[in-house]
Amino acid sequence: MMKMDSGLLGVAAGAAAAVGFMGYAVRGRSSTVFGESYYHADRTRPALALTFDDGPSETTPRLLEALEKYRVKATFFMCGENVRRCPDVARAVAARGHELGNHTDSHPRLDFKSPQFIYREMARAQETIQEITGAKPRWFRAPYGVRWFGVGQAQQLLGLSGVMWTVIGRDWRWPAARVSERVLNSAASGAIICLHDGRGVRPAPDIGATIEAVEYTVPRLQERGFQFLTLTQILCPKN
Numbered sequence: 303m304m305k306m307d308s309g310l311l312g313v314a315a316g317a318a319a320a321v322g323f324m325g326y327a328v329r330g331r332s333s334t335v336f337g338e339s340y341y342h343a344d345r346t347r348p349a350l351a352l353t354f355d356d357g358p359s360e361t362t363p364r365l366l367e368a369l370e371k372y373r374v375k376a377t378f379f380m381c382g383e384n385v386r387r388c389p390d391v392a393r394a395v396a397a398r399g400h401e402l403g404n405h406t407d408s409h410p411r412l413d414f415k416s417p418q419f420i421y422r423e424m425a426r427a428q429e430t431i432q433e434i435t436g437a438k439p440r441w442f443r444a445p446y447g448v449r450w451f452g453v454g455q456a457q458q459l460l461g462l463s464g465v466m467w468t469v470i471g472r473d474w475r476w477p478a479a480r481v482s483e484r485v486l487n488s489a490a491s492g493a494i495i496c497l498h499d500g501r502g503v504r505p506a507p508d509i510g511a512t513i514e515a516v517e518y519t520v521p522r523l524q525e526r527g528f529q530f531l532t533l534t535q536i537l538c539p540k541n
């Protein structure tokens with residue numbers, strides 16, 4: 303009986319470890335289990351990368367004004383559906399010199415999806431972004447940071463590298479002050495900061511907290527000596 307119990311315990315512990323490992327593999331910011339992925343850049347260089355997910359949205363133009371004011375270039379992970387809904391905004395983001403990334407077409411969770419589904423989501427976004435803006439994304443960020451079997455292969459086929467984040471602002475939920483505090487407290491050389499200029503693929507009439515947090519934190523971080531770079535500039539300094 304004792305023996306069986308410990309055996310069962312061993313099985314349970316093994317299962318828990320497997321679940322823990324899968325949780326990390328799928329959502330861990332440093333996980334590369336499902337394909338090449340970055341979550342920070344050179345920690346010795348006083349530079350940061352601002353990244354915005356889920357756009358373009360109806361309110362992105364206001365964010366572009368704020369970034370222009372501080373002469374900041376950022377990276378926008380766009381969803382294909384949003385690009386088709388707001389094509390002029392997508393073109394404006396590219397025209398201002400920001401980098402565009404791929405955030406799937408319809409913003410689904412990718413876990414438990416087939417490799418074919420995952421490839422189609424990534425390929426359709428890639429085609430839409432290229433067709434409408436002329437920019438060819440080289441970075442991919444999975445919705446909710448959830449990767450799965452097939453992401454790595456799709457990345458390779460489409461010429462994409464995965465990017466997670468060092469700091470995520472939770473700006474879709476938190477007020478600007480709390481987002482700003484989190485960003486200011488965790489900003490360090492090489493950090494990739496994730497904020498949002500949309501809300502999934504729904505129209506996003508209000509991203510006020512995001513814009514307010516950008517206007518509050520960017521000048522303070524510049525005063526601390528940080529330079530803001532696009533992902534290609536911060537991850538591939540020779541390009």
Ligand SMILES: [Zn+2]
Nearest residue numbers: 355356445446
């Ligand atoms: Zn997203």
